[in-house]
Amino acid sequence: MMDVGRHPRVELMTFSEVETVSGFVGNFHVTVRKKARYVDPTECTSCEECSKVCPVAVPDEYQQGFSSRKAIYIPFPQAVPSAFILDMDNCLGNNPIACGKCSDVCEKKCIDYDDQDELVNIEVGVIIAATGMDVYDPTEYDEYGYTRFDNVITSMEFERLICAGGPTGGNFMRPSDQERPKRIGFIQCVGSRSRDGRGNPYCSNICCMNTVKDTLLLCDHYPDTESSVFYMDIRAFGKGFEDMYMRSKEEGVKYIRGIPGEVVEDPKTGNLILTVENTTTGKLEQHELEMLVLSQGVIPRKDNDTIKKLLTLSSTSDGFIMESHPKLKPVDAPTKGIFIAGCVESPKDVKESVTQASAAAARASILLNAGKTKVEAITSQVNAELCNFCGICATVCPYNAILAPDRKAKKPPTIIQAACAGCGACAAECATDAITMRHFTDDQILAQIDAILSHKPHEHLITFACNWCSYAGGDNAGTSRLQYPTTSRLIRTMCSGRVDEKFVIRAFKMGAPMVLVSGCHFADCHYISAVHWTQKRMDRIWTKMEKLGIRPERLQLEWISAAEGQKFAKVMRDLEETVKQVTMEEIEHSMKVMAEEEIRMAEKKAKARPKPVAEVAV
Amino acid sequence: MAAKEFTFRCLKCGHEYQGMYDAKNVTERSCPKCRSNSIRRLPAGKAAKK
Ligand SMILES: [Zn+2]
Numbered sequence: 326m327m328d329v330g331r332h333p334r335v336e337l338m339t340f341s342e343v344e345t346v347s348g349f350v351g352n353f354h355v356t357v358r359k360k361a362r363y364v365d366p367t368e369c370t371s372c373e374e375c376s377k378v379c380p381v382a383v384p385d386e387y388q389q390g391f392s393s394r395k396a397i398y399i400p401f402p403q404a405v406p407s408a409f410i411l412d413m414d415n416c417l418g419n420n421p422i423a424c425g426k427c428s429d430v431c432e433k434k435c436i437d438y439d440d441q442d443e444l445v446n447i448e449v450g451v452i453i454a455a456t457g458m459d460v461y462d463p464t465e466y467d468e469y470g471y472t473r474f475d476n477v478i479t480s481m482e483f484e485r486l487i488c489a490g491g492p493t494g495g496n497f498m499r500p501s502d503q504e505r506p507k508r509i510g511f512i513q514c515v516g517s518r519s520r521d522g523r524g525n526p527y528c529s530n531i532c533c534m535n536t537v538k539d540t541l542l543l544c545d546h547y548p549d550t551e552s553s554v555f556y557m558d559i560r561a562f563g564k565g566f567e568d569m570y571m572r573s574k575e576e577g578v579k580y581i582r583g584i585p586g587e588v589v590e591d592p593k594t595g596n597l598i599l600t601v602e603n604t605t606t607g608k609l610e611q612h613e614l615e616m617l618v619l620s621q622g623v624i625p626r627k628d629n630d631t632i633k634k635l636l637t638l639s640s641t642s643d644g645f646i647m648e649s650h651p652k653l654k655p656v657d658a659p660t661k662g663i664f665i666a667g668c669v670e671s672p673k674d675v676k677e678s679v680t681q682a683s684a685a686a687a688r689a690s691i692l693l694n695a696g697k698t699k700v701e702a703i704t705s706q707v708n709a710e711l712c713n714f715c716g717i718c719a720t721v722c723p724y725n726a727i728l729a730p731d732r733k734a735k736k737p738p739t740i741i742q743a744a745c746a747g748c749g750a751c752a753a754e755c756a757t758d759a760i761t762m763r764h765f766t767d768d769q770i771l772a773q774i775d776a777i778l779s780h781k782p783h784e785h786l787i788t789f790a791c792n793w794c795s796y797a798g799g800d801n802a803g804t805s806r807l808q809y810p811t812t813s814r815l816i817r818t819m820c821s822g823r824v825d826e827k828f829v830i831r832a833f834k835m836g837a838p839m840v841l842v843s844g845c846h847f848a849d850c851h852y853i854s855a856v857h858w859t860q861k862r863m864d865r866i867w868t869k870m871e872k873l874g875i876r877p878e879r880l881q882l883e884w885i886s887a888a889e890g891q892k893f894a895k896v897m898r899d900l901e902e903t904v905k906q907v908t909m910e911e912i913e914h915s916m917k918v919m920a921e922e923e924i925r926m927a928e929k930k931a932k933a934r935p936k937p938v939a940e941v942a943v
Numbered sequence: 944m945a946a947k948e949f950t951f952r953c954l955k956c957g958h959e960y961q962g963m964y965d966a967k968n969v970t971e972r973s974c975p976k977c978r979s980n981s982i983r984r985l986p987a988g989k990a991a992k993k
Contacts, residue, residue, distance in 0.1 A: 867983045
């Protein structure tokens with residue numbers, strides 16, 4: 326961080342928050358709130374005279390509350406810039422009873438109680454999100470007594486207690502009596518790999534090796550310490566990790582396979598009695614420990630939703646930010662010009678974070694050096710003559726790639742080609758068909774429907790499959806040699822959000838017994854939130870079908886991921902049966918009413934479009 | 944607009960259940976009985992048509 330702070334071409338804005346981000350790749354406009362520090366960092370020499378006289382003491386967040394800090398303080402020893410900061414929430418200086426002691430002793434006179442936040446506008450070409458993670462709070466695991474027993478601590482708290490720069494100056498001691506504990510237990514997977522509704526189902530990746538490292542630290546600093554690790558399984562998969570794990574075992578650390586069910590405290594000694602079923606021996610064991618460390622998991626930052634909104638990103642079901650492609654574009658965000666690195670994407674250790682950050686920096690510099698970018702060949706375009714300026718396209722665009730139209734000025738929407746990713750949701754939602762998606766035009770897709778249903782239509786299930794997930798799921802079923810009926814005819818769209826109501830109407834008009842729309846699961850949508858519009862549209866179409874006397878069951882919706890070949894095959898088998906239940910009378914009825922509906926919709930669209938100038942003049 | 948309660952109907956197995964819907968925060972639907980995603984949000988007042 327010091328190096329970054331000193332670099333002539335890096336402007337480091339600490340104690341600042343990004344407020345807004347607009348624009349697109351190569352042209353992002355970012356507003357940053359530089360929070361008031363109340364101390365001029367360019368003048369402050371970190372002489373500490375101010376904090377010596379400050380009468381306020383509050384728990385030090387950096388030291389996990391084991392020690393206190395003053396209201397004027399340096400957040401942590403390596404903070405950049407190395408200058409004091411005033412915590413105005415706790416300072417007495419601005420309260421009715423003014424204190425002002427820090428200002429009195431400051432020789433450089435760099436304390437300003439009236440300092441204000443500053444909004445800074447910057448223009449950037451690319452953005453890398455590396456906003457990190459939070460740690461899991463183990464309070465809900467009441468059986469471990471984290472909130473009840475002083476000597477039950479988290480791995481973060483252990484880190485501070487054993488650190489030379491920690492609250493005890495590296496003198497390792499337990500909280501209850503400030504004595505050095507000699508029997509220490511570690512419980513793994515606290516809040517990770519949990520299926521009981523508490524914590525999270527995923528593996529937090531770093532906790533096993535963090536505990537192995539902690540046990541080695543104890544062996545090194547205090548050879549008379551007995552350490553026991555209670556675990557499900559130790560995941561030591563990185564380079565050199567297995568050696569480290571073996572070394573810990575050779576040093577005498579006991580690894581006991583089993584997650585404790587209960588921890589009680591001996592009130593006289595403050596020691597902890599832990600009961601665990603050792604699954605290797607099948608016996609119930611009790612261990613008396615002087616300190617217990619809960620190896621807490623890693624969770625997404627609480628403000629990840631804000632980051633998602635600012636940068637138009639999406640997250641996976643675990644709450645971490647989703648990458649553009651898990652294998653081929655692991656540091657690219659789905660929004661062009663935005664990259665991700667570190668624990669914002671998933672839990673990872675330092676080495677992996679550095680690797681990812683280096684990759685993100687390289688990906689970013691490729692774009693910056695080129696000074697230009699290739700746009701997708703499948704972007705949308707607006708036919709200004711057909712637009713009625715309703716602005717729905719700008720609302721549905723997950724990438725904010727459409728500048729809304731101006732009805733008064735009769736200005737149609739503008740599609741920023743560099744930002745458009747080609748999901749086609751705008752084209753599907755446009756009420757006047759004023760938006761065309763290149764290479765996936767209405768005419769092209771309608772022609773496919775017509776061709777498929779030109780022969781024995783009542784035998785064919787029309788399936789719209791999104792390029793990234795459902796179509797790939799079909800591929801997966803094929804390469805896995807899974808058997809499924811041949812009733813279905815697939816029409817590929819880039820996203821299920823492209824499936825226009827008129828495609829469904831045309832399919833039924835042409836005699837299809839059933840239609841299936843399939844796309845990515847919400848968490849996997851390659852177009853951020855375009856899939857939300859698929860679901861909303863389906864609700865509308867089902868209601869319309871019911872009004873027209875067509876069973877809504879004849880239009881099915883399934884979310885099938887690229888890995889779900891099994892699901893794809895099962896859906897096809899199930900629908901084969903459902904197709905057989907559709908009667909010829911039903912098909913004839915839907916052909917008739919959907920033909921009428923198609924005409925009605927075309928008329929409605931023609932009415933909604935602006936009148937040609939000549940016509941208005943007449 | 945806050946989330947409102949609606950009736951959802953599975954178009955595969957016919958199962959109906961109550962759930963919240965927020966147009967601003969659409970979530971993936973899946974039938975609690977048969978896991979199908981063909982879940983229709985019934986228009987208000989159209990619930991439990993059995
Ligand atoms: Zn069902």
